Amino acid sequence: MPQLNLDTKGRRPHFFDDPAIDAVMTAMLELMSENFALKERLFALEHALERSGLITAEELETIELPEEARIKLAGEQQAFFQDAFRALNADHQSPASRQAEIDSGK
């Protein structure tokens, strides 16, 4: 399957007098989505850990991540910023971005 484009064509509407509020709403909902996904994973993990007796709640508080895991987490953090703040610049298109669209025939 070819990769799907995730961005909708056309101008985004704004509902508040200041479009910045709409952008913040988008960021907030992306944040809530990510927060929910994390919460769901934590529930699953804590349930599995408790069931297996591998780790206690106290140990979870003090565990340190290895470097490789830290780098992976940092990458996910940046991708999260891209998602959450994608609307902040939606009222502007750079000449380079427009040229790229023209070149691609959009």
Next chain:
Amino acid sequence: MPVPLKHDLYVRGSRRQAAQQDFVFGLRAYVLNDMANTMKSRFEEKVEPDFLRATGAAPKDGVDVHKAMKQDNYFRFYSSMRYCAQEMVWRSVGRALNENSDEFDEKLAGVQSASSAVDGSLELDEALELPKNVAAIDVHLAPGGYHTETNPEDCAAGALYDQGLNIFSFGMMGANLDDIGHSMANYVRVKHPDFKPRNVLDLGCTIGHNTCAWATVYPDAAVTGIDVAAPCLRYAHARAKSQGVPVHFKQMNATKLDYPDNSFDVVFSSMFLHELPLKDIKLALAEARRVLRPGGLMLHMELPPNDEMAPYDSFYLDWDAYYNNEPYYKKFRDQNVSDLCIEAGFSDDKLMSFITPQYTYMSDAEYVAAVNEEQTFDETTGRLAEGVQWFGFGAWK
């Protein structure tokens, strides 16, 4: 929480992707149930009285209500959240499909290569010109719309639509997303028991989810679904095969059907006409009549017309016209559907219109009892929320 779709093309995605889809599913349910109810209360308690004081009259139609509500902060929050949720439907599903494209390809190949007892088919027309209402806009804010394809086997747009609809509908369109098709076909079965269609044509069928319902309700009928979007039709064919439902899919424009006169007993569509410019709606209705046999039935499941709805309910349903990339939606809802049918050549004594409860959420006996009670237009008609009822209209030839 979204229920996994009941066919072999479903891609769940990672735990995180599934949780994000679950979030959007829940967000849509919250916005369209809880927030929608609160917003209506605010209208009745504050916005409408303020409008009355300022103008000396109550809002006369949905446009008046929209003007008044645009100043209300709760409407702004509702709209902003609903718009974002719509984007997030496609983003959450698209990301899961992109990151699991190999899994999808394997599943698709498995379905396509499997031997099957059912006799379905797929016929594409490479020369078909895409109409502007499909090609120029990302309908429903879905990136790439129904039609975008990058190779001759591409059915990604169909997968995106199917799995996106599963999140979008937050459980209100049936476990197989086919409640509309079942509700319409079963309405005809119950109300017209002597009518036994030999063949059925579904216009603008997209991924064939509602087309398949007709093949289930009328197993002796040959059922065909047409659409202009090849990626959806490829997907529809595999989806129907995976579910063991014999349906023929053809790439064709409903405004110019490639069938002789008097070819079908039923010409059906669901949530289709409101995406067309008015001139194309008129062409599609005239074409439907042309290909119907005498005694056949044209039936369209649609959004209820504005002239049947209270001003607030008209405003509420027209949200999509303003904010969901559905530019022809309001124009359709402003039409008198009886007049449209008559203009297409149907007799005014052969028209039908009805409201039906959802078939797949009750037993057959409960449904039969429910449709035999008179249903009237109200705020639940066509509104995707708890208690939704579907509207159908058409005519016998």
